[in-house]
Amino acid sequence: MFESLSQRLSATVNRLRGRGRLTEENIREALREVRIALLEADVALPVVQALIQRVKVRAVGQDVMKSLSPGQALVKVVSDELTAVMGTANSELNLAVTPPAVVLMAGLQGAGKTTTVAKLARLLTERKKKKVMVVSCDVYRPAAIEQLRTLAEQVGVKFFPSEAGQDPVQIARDAIAAARREVVDVLLVDTAGRLHVDEAMMAEIKALHAAITPVETLFVVDSMTGQDAATTAKAFADALPLTGVVLTKTDGDARGGAALSVRYITGRPIKFLGAGEKTDALEPFHPDRLAQRILGMGDVLSLVEEVERKVDQEKAQKLAQKVMKGKRFDLEDMRDQLEQMNNMGGLAGLMDKLPGVSGLPDSVKSKVNDGEIKRMVAIIGSMTPRERRHPDLLNGSRRARVARGSGTQPADVNRLLKQYMQMEKMMSKLSKGGGKGLLRQMSGALKGMGGMGGMPPMR
Amino acid sequence: MLNFWKKKPAETPPAAAPAAPAADPSPEAAAPPVPAEVPAAASAAEPVEAAPARRGWRERLAGSALGRGLGSLFQRNPRLDDDLLDELETTLITADVGVEASTALVENLRQRMHKREFADAAGLRNALREALVALLKPVQQPLDPSGHKPFVVLTVGINGVGKTTTIGKLARRWRDEGRNVLLAAGDTFRAAAVEQLKTWGERNAVPVISQGQDADAASVIFDALQAARSRGADVLVADTAGRLHTQGGLMDELGKIARVLKKLDPAAPHEVLMVIDGTTGQNAVNQLRQFRQIVGVTGLVVTKLDGTAKGGVVFALAREFGLPIRFVGLGETATDLRAFDAVAFVDGLLPAADHD
Numbered sequence: 001m002f003e004s005l006s007q008r009l010s011a012t013v014n015r016l017r018g019r020g021r022l023t024e025e026n027i028r029e030a031l032r033e034v035r036i037a038l039l040e041a042d043v044a045l046p047v048v049q050a051l052i053q054r055v056k057v058r059a060v061g062q063d064v065m066k067s068l069s070p071g072q073a074l075v076k077v078v079s080d081e082l083t084a085v086m087g088t089a090n091s092e093l094n095l096a097v098t099p100p101a102v103v104l105m106a107g108l109q110g111a112g113k114t115t116t117v118a119k120l121a122r123l124l125t126e127r128k129k130k131k132v133m134v135v136s137c138d139v140y141r142p143a144a145i146e147q148l149r150t151l152a153e154q155v156g157v158k159f160f161p162s163e164a165g166q167d168p169v170q171i172a173r174d175a176i177a178a179a180r181r182e183v184v185d186v187l188l189v190d191t192a193g194r195l196h197v198d199e200a201m202m203a204e205i206k207a208l209h210a211a212i213t214p215v216e217t218l219f220v221v222d223s224m225t226g227q228d229a230a231t232t233a234k235a236f237a238d239a240l241p242l243t244g245v246v247l248t249k250t251d252g253d254a255r256g257g258a259a260l261s262v263r264y265i266t267g268r269p270i271k272f273l274g275a276g277e278k279t280d281a282l283e284p285f286h287p288d289r290l291a292q293r294i295l296g297m298g299d300v301l302s303l304v305e306e307v308e309r310k311v312d313q314e315k316a317q318k319l320a321q322k323v324m325k326g327k328r329f330d331l332e333d334m335r336d337q338l339e340q341m342n343n344m345g346g347l348a349g350l351m352d353k354l355p356g357v358s359g360l361p362d363s364v365k366s367k368v369n370d371g372e373i374k375r376m377v378a379i380i381g382s383m384t385p386r387e388r389r390h391p392d393l394l395n396g397s398r399r400a401r402v403a404r405g406s407g408t409q410p411a412d413v414n415r416l417l418k419q420y421m422q423m424e425k426m427m428s429k430l431s432k433g434g435g436k437g438l439l440r441q442m443s444g445a446l447k448g449m450g451g452m453g454g455m456p457p458m459r
Numbered sequence: 460m461l462n463f464w465k466k467k468p469a470e471t472p473p474a475a476a477p478a479a480p481a482a483d484p485s486p487e488a489a490a491p492p493v494p495a496e497v498p499a500a501a502s503a504a505e506p507v508e509a510a511p512a513r514r515g516w517r518e519r520l521a522g523s524a525l526g527r528g529l530g531s532l533f534q535r536n537p538r539l540d541d542d543l544l545d546e547l548e549t550t551l552i553t554a555d556v557g558v559e560a561s562t563a564l565v566e567n568l569r570q571r572m573h574k575r576e577f578a579d580a581a582g583l584r585n586a587l588r589e590a591l592v593a594l595l596k597p598v599q600q601p602l603d604p605s606g607h608k609p610f611v612v613l614t615v616g617i618n619g620v621g622k623t624t625t626i627g628k629l630a631r632r633w634r635d636e637g638r639n640v641l642l643a644a645g646d647t648f649r650a651a652a653v654e655q656l657k658t659w660g661e662r663n664a665v666p667v668i669s670q671g672q673d674a675d676a677a678s679v680i681f682d683a684l685q686a687a688r689s690r691g692a693d694v695l696v697a698d699t700a701g702r703l704h705t706q707g708g709l710m711d712e713l714g715k716i717a718r719v720l721k722k723l724d725p726a727a728p729h730e731v732l733m734v735i736d737g738t739t740g741q742n743a744v745n746q747l748r749q750f751r752q753i754v755g756v757t758g759l760v761v762t763k764l765d766g767t768a769k770g771g772v773v774f775a776l777a778r779e780f781g782l783p784i785r786f787v788g789l790g791e792t793a794t795d796l797r798a799f800d801a802v803a804f805v806d807g808l809l810p811a812a813d814h815d
Contacts, residue, residue: 036558042740045553109763109791110619110736140791142627142658143651150650150672195766222619226555226740228768249618252703254742277648277706 027059027074034078041255044230047085047264054081085260086287091244091269093124097215100133100179100187104212105246106205106236107220109193112248112274114144116220117190118151119274119282120246125157130185135160135175137168137208138192148190155279158184168192168204172212189214196235209240218271220246221262224254229261237266247285248274263287315340329427331388334420335380338373375408379416382406391420539580544569547587554771554808555740560778564590588809594774595801600783602730602758604633609641609687609695611720611727613680614760615713615750616734618701621762621788623652625734626696627659628788628796633694634663641692643683644669645676645716648700656698663793666690676700676712677719684723697728704749713754731756732785737763737770744775751780762788765795769808 031052038048058077095101103120105113117134124130134152138144145162152159160175172189179187189212194201209217219242221229236242245266247259250273263270270285319333380388382405387393394402394417403410544565551561568586577583604610612629614622626642633640642660644667646652653669660667668683680697687695699716702709720727733756735743750756761770764787773784784799 039552040558040741042555042742045549108738108766110621112619115618141624141655142662143654146654147649147651154650195763197766222736222738224617224736224739224742224746226738226742226768226772227553228555228738228766229740231767232738249703251705252617252742253705253745254740257740277709 027056030074031056031059038257038260042224042226042229042257042261044227044257044261044265046230047261050264051081051085082260083287085264087263087269090284090286091271092284093216093271094243095124095128095130095186095215100176100184101216102176102187102189102212102214103216103218104189104191104209104214104240105218105220106191106240106242107193108195108222108232109141111193111220111222112246113193113220114138114148114151114190115279116218116246116248116272116274116282117148117188118155118279120272121152121157121188122155122279123272123282124186125155131158131183132186132188133158133160133175133179133182133184134188134190135171136162136190137171138190139164139166139168139171140192144190144192151279158182160187169208169211172208176212196232196239202235202239206239216243217241218244218246219262219266219268220248221258223247223250223256223258224252225258227261229258230265233262233265237268242266242268244268244271246270246272246274251275251281329424331380331383331391331420332385334423335377335388338377338380342373342377375406375412376416378406379403379408379413391417391424539572539577539583541569543580543583544572551771554769555775556771557741557744557775560594560775563778584809588805591774591805591809592801594777595784595804598759598777598781598784599799599801600758600785601798602732602783602785604638604694604730607724607726607729609684609692610729611684611687611724612694612696612730612732613699613716613720613728613754614697614732614734615699615754615756616701617703617736617746618649620701620734620736620739622646622701622734623655623659623698624791625732625760625762625786625788625796626656626698627663628793629696629786630659630665631663631793632796634665638693639691640665640694640696641683641687641690642667643680643695643697645680645683645698646700647672647674647676647679652698652700659793677716680716681719681723684720684727688723704746710749710753713750717754730758730785732758732760734760734762735770735772735776737761737788738766738768739770739772741772741775743772744779747776747780747782751782756782758783758785760784760786760788760796761799765789773804 034055035048035052038051039045043051055074055077058081059074093103105117107113114136121132121134124132134148134157136145136148138148139162145164149159149161160171160178162171162175168191175187175189189208191205191208192201194205196202217240219233219236219240221233225232233245245262245268247256247262247270250256259270270287273283273285275281275283315336319329319336322329322333379402382402383394383398387398387402394413399410399413399417403413406413547568548561548565551564552558556564564587567590568583571577571586572583577586602612604612614626616622623646630640630642642656642665644653644656646656647670650672653671657667657669659665668679668686670679670682676699680699683695683697686692697716699713700709702713704710717728717731731754733747733750735746739746747756747759759776759782761773761784764770770787776782777784786796787799787804789795789797
């Protein structure tokens, strides 16, 4: 379901990721794109606005501008906020009451309430080993009760019979009594689909809720719902103390914005996803996994977090100041950078977390060799402190000595020096450009080193 | 119609009634336009079946998000500036009109505004009305089942959009027009769908051809067409199981139904009616695209417009596919199916004058 939203967002996100420097202007531009992506995914406008507002506050504030890589930091902010909306852990049904635990379903016409009752009955019977009874209080739609009866037979749970002429509240009361008699663990109460603007029907379900005091009141909503999801969810949440949401028809290609809207408006967790025609197609919902899927960024988030955590801010700061003052970037500095890279699990560790890398052929992956970094550190270690500060001193015989000392070939030393020169050149440019963007571009340089050691470029 | 609004933008709505299309085959059109003036019609609700479609539409749509949003937007009689346009764009998006369609509409207004085409906000409002009507006018094509006998209507759509209910309403409508209607219970998958259609058949005294649960849908509908021929039925309306447009196997089954029908009548089905839930967001575009590709959808029904969702996605659909919108569903009773009327639709969303 959520793929196309994620494609849209990750396109935006990718553009940001590569940026060394973020201005308020391009943050605004990026947020505009995020906004359109969310709207096209049918996330309700009030929810989009709230989300964007929160991201904006954090983005133009401290969090993003001052971080090592603002593009990625902005991505992280968007994802944080999305995750915050979706909630974190999966919430199960709370059935820890004196049996029978009554579960009431509510929703619009055609949302999939009856089908969900059947799927839920099966899930509770098979996975939770519960004794389940179902009852339909839908006395309006032709053959609705018949539908539930048939489904109950299919999934092999008890069915409490009701008839179209009866009062829904009375049906539910009788069903509870029967459930008690038959020592049933869970009673699932199906209701008629109703419009939130239909006052009589909303009064009916309120009365029903008051009469049976369900332990769970689930709001069933079609994942393809548009902007109206917010209005509907709000009306139902106002009328009933909802405890959870079931999102249906997620096997379609809707972008799933309704999930965000309903979660945000009701404040209730999405507990299940309906994802297919068969009665076993009901999945517990894991919001944390979803937010990442929506952004389509693999584990980049934890990567960003890791970089933030492990990079020695002090050293980075020192280096920045040094270069800013126009002093030379020397081999000591280069070694610091290499060591920091090793701290983060080396190239192989970093690569695992990048999206798209899993698609690379093994022959390419195997060339990423952390030994290369170690060797480079060893080469620098074999130089005298004076040589490290003044690499120009390294003439042919010194290079030969360093190669012998580090157990490498002179060619390796030459290659290292060449890479150093490139970095040095970049750094001196920076110091002329001066100022704010420095730290960020430093990390760009760090990334540039990914291309070292005969490794093919990754982009 | 369009000229009418251009000339008298401040006209009150009752004047619009005489301008209603005379060819409208709906029973409502036969009613005198006078009841439109009855102010308490809203409280009378369902029983007043004779009320003109126009009136019912406006009442039901006026409370909609789009109607409310646009109404209040212009009530403040705001300045004619870019902020107004931005707000307008937002409001259109909120009504599910879609980002692309909304942007296109608003950009057009923006250009015209900068050319000083509008004297005030009311002028802008009428221009927007015109643009909205112009989008929907071409797709306002009523369904006339007189061309063939039996006229075969195949209803398709995703799960839970209201196919069976729509068929029940259609049966009632055509029966009331004196046609001999036959229904085919082609939804053999969903539990009790056959029962549901039979109940509708009983209510409206319309025969239903069925084979029961899990029968082959194509065979049921094939049988029904044979029955319709031998009984001399005017219209055959076939139900099908709801299916998500992403489920290839089930979509192929629809193709099979259409092929099998062609064995009896090469022109059948004469109408493939796709039912779309009015609360659906932009996904309706994908749905229609898929269904059209597989079974060649020829007309649309938009249901559940009696809530707060007002099916703004209709504009996106009209823009992209231009398929006729035949009917709209405005409630649960058998007579709550109305012929689609572009002006009434836009009227309900954005009234022409300041009478509100």
